[in-house]
Amino acid sequence: MEINLQSIETLDPPSLEALINDLIKNDFSRLVQILYRIDVSEAKLKYILQSHPNEDAGKLIAQIIIERLATTKKTRESFTNPSQIEDTEERL
Numbered sequence: 001m002e003i004n005l006q007s008i009e010t011l012d013p014p015s016l017e018a019l020i021n022d023l024i025k026n027d028f029s030r031l032v033q034i035l036y037r038i039d040v041s042e043a044k045l046k047y048i049l050q051s052h053p054n055e056d057a058g059k060l061i062a063q064i065i066i067e068r069l070a071t072t073k074k075t076r077e078s079f080t081n082p083s084q085i086e087d088t089e090e091r092l
Helices: 003-010 013-026 028-038 042-051 057-080 082-091
Strands: none
Touching: 003 028, 003 057, 013 028, 013 057, 028 082, 042 057
8 A cells, every 4th residue: 555645534543553654663764754754753753652651552642643634634624614715805
């Protein structure tokens, strides 16, 4: 499977966890590229991984990715929402 942002967004949590665990074992540099591309906070990632040393890293990273993608989606929607554009134009 080609790994890109669109394919990652379509994965369910267990599939995303499995993909991340596979990347941790077999292509860590690709995982780092993906996290950078998604704009996952390095500090947040380190904190969560250090705070939960006995948890599955793939599961923790998947949760962070899902949260980040949801935030990105909300931000995009706020900029493309026509009603907000109209409200702004009315105030001008």
